[in-house]
Amino acid sequence: MKTLWYQAGGGRIVGCVTATSASPLSPATGAPPVAAGRPALGPLGLFTVLLGASLPLIDFFIVNVALPSIDRDLAAGPALLELVVAGYGLSYAVLLVLGGRLGDLFGRRRLFLAGMTAFGLTSLACGLAPDAWTLVGARVAQGAAAALMLPQVLATIHSSTEGVRRARALSLYGATAGLSMVTGQILGGVLVAADLAGSGWRAVFLVNVPVAVAGLLLALRTVPETRSDRPAPVDVAGTLLLALALTTLLAPLTEGRAAGWPPWTWVSLAVFPFAAVAFWRVERRLDRRGGTPLVPPSLLDLVSLRRGLVLLLPLCMGFGGFMFVIAVALQQGLGLGAIASGLALVPMAVAFFGASLAGPRLVRRWGTRVVTAGGLIQGLGIGLLAVTVRHAWPDLSVGILLPGMALAGLGQGLQLPVLFRLILSEVPGERAGVGSGVMVTTQQASLALGVATLGSLYLGLAASAPDAALPATLLVQLAMVALTTLLSLRLPRSAG
Template sequence: MTSTATDTSAGSAPDSTGADRRRWFALAIVMTAAFMDLVDVTIVNVALPTIQHDEGASTGQIQWITAGYALAFAALLITGGRLGDIFGRKRLFLLGIGGFTIASALCGFAANPEMLVASRILQGGMAAMMVPQVLSIVHATFPAHERGKVFGLFGAIVGLGAVTGPLLGALLTEWNIFGLEWRPIFLINLPVGIAALVLGSRVITESKAPKALKLDLVGVVLVTLAMLALVYPLTQGRENGWPVWGFVMMAASVVIVAVLIAYEKAKTRRDGSPLIELSLFKVKSFAAGIAVQTVFGLVMGIFFLTWTLYMQIGLGWSALRAGLTGVPFSIAVSVAAGISVQKLVPLFGRKVLQAGALLMAVGVLIYVYESGHYGLEIKSWQMALPLVVMGLGMGLIVAPLTDAVLSEVPREHAGSASGLINTVMQMGNALGLSLVSVVFFNVVEDHMKQGEGNAAFIDGFHSSLLWAAGILVGIFVLMFALPRKPAAGPGEAEAHDDAPTEREPELIG
């Protein structure tokens, strides 16, 4: 996706530098929208046990509330960016934020779990229209010499979202505003979304790409079908007794991927605008990076959902206590992310990312020991050590990973590559959430039958953590294929300047 902008509206008068005088107001609007999306991903996790209790949702529906959002987001992310290039970034941004606000209202007033799941899928789809425009609007609005400052602010927003989401979700759930229980975690988006919609229509300057790639709707359908064929049976299989059709669907997902690859090759030959630029996979570091992003998203999907259920259902903690327990993790992620990019990666390259994977694995194993040792009597402060270790490890990975993966990608494909990186992160997250049935709920159910009571959740959490630790070791090995020194050279730096990433990596899935 190219991001070279042509101004298609009069806009406001330029300042002495030739830039739009209203650019900082526009920045505030698009950053608010990005913050809404980041918080919405994390705010839901802490409220899931309350939603399950109040609405009588099944375990499969609980998984779909989060996985549905991630799946819709991933499937439409690249298409959302291309629609902005073709029809205008401002137009798609406003459409996305308007749809996101409506979907949030539908989530907040959902009459049953099925409506909530459907509304979350719609919300994810609207986020895919909104979020890719954020950095594209920044590139179209700000001169090059100001973008470093802007991207620094964006990083701060990402860190703030990581800390704010779980706490805000916990507080809104705990306060039970107007007797609405969990619903304010979605309804809070309404005034913010409406304000962003009204103000954004006034201060954001329209821009398009002069030569945008064509849409690949067939590719979108095939990607979505492949993910659904894999995710649906994993999510629903346990509740349905692992029927034969589930295994048939999972096998069909492999066939659909093969069809997708053949179609994308044909699309490349025909008009040069495939959804997935397959030639990128000839770059070893990119192919390895895509694998790292996918399995990293998988780990995040498994950990955060099982962690929430372990604390609130297994240990019987309130949403607020669970949210506060996670604060050390979020702070550690933010601190390590800043240090890794500014200080460590320029000196040590990929070793920083590998150290992050091993550090996360160590934190996970400490958690395995502590949760088993203290059992149901474990205290929040006793969880601080493994969470801080895990957070530091995660911070060493998430901030520099995208640049490391992109550093050997040809400049003409930088935009497509960055969009694909963030897409597979969300797909991995959706897959991880679906695997919770296998690595967590199966274990809990088996141990419940043995009369263990709430202690069964400790066993389920142990199972999830051991899976996470094993996957993190695999990530460490995959990282050997990344460049030793991922810092971009002059050509790549220019490419990154011309082709913004379509989505920053999520700190919490």
């Protein structure tokens, strides 16, 4: 028998419990305490934060299959449709690191609750938008809410779990992230086709509202409060420069093609390298002076984080671009409905889920070589899809695409969860918020870059050679997969 002190709320000791050494429990969360004086995240709390993690990622992709319906209903046009996607992704990416820092400063549970509330309200605003510009504004606000909520998920996991429980939780986060990206488009297709109560495309946003309410009620009871032991003030200069750098890169790439590449897009791209260099110099100077920069350059001294982020960039670029292109190609190129284009992704989702479940056991035996194997399998799947599309176009069907989709999903499921776990494996607890913010910002910016680059490539080719557009785009993604596979050989053998 032993007495265990536990925490709740803002970290204040509020009581104790006596338990046997075989089954100690934290009354606040229903889980074993992590360490003396630290709150623990129980199974229901983990489910709650993973639910919060799934919402922003689902919403990045759920819109893809709803775009034709939005265009018909709101007469949006190509430029505004791009903004519906890009506005969300841009505000989301720009504010993620700041969201992580605010969680370190004010408490991650508090920011998670605030972000969940804001996400539900902005989803309601999207679903009720009377015109295209209102929808764009609501999507920008929705992205900002997501940036407030999502970094708290990983930071909470990192700060309230240890050892095997942390490894399992991070693997589940990776599985949730990947499945959310795939199932977002499947769910979008089902909701648009179902036309619930005549809501049409609006259902893809309104469905978030009851989920957010449920998440709030669960979080109030099951998610412990954590924060940095040494909270630091917000790095205003670093925040503004990072926002400038990401905006000047992502805005012209996502909006340029639809807008006809006006002068502002080229000016913006020219400003990007100067903004990026200025950001890095300001952060490095502040770090050397003993301050607390928004993105501490010393954080990149962690080999697992640095090499993992380098690999995450092409992996998520390819993933984001593929999901966007396949939705457009199946609906606009082949005239398939929302349901059929969503069903085409089911084999990918099922294979990803299976690989995610097997991943932890495989990692214990083979380490990060599982990521290399995943890259090879994904490459085989993408290559098979390219060959299938090239020879079967325009007589494609869900059945013909199934083998390639399943292999691609299997490979991605062996990569993404392991990579998330590896990137955060060496990040100290007091930097959990900023470490999570940096990783998720890289992921989100890469997804947006993939949509912008591969999407622009496909749409440009589709105008002149519709039968060659999708195979050519898939071959470019295959080159990205080859790059990720090579980069995986430089990862530390252990995933933490």
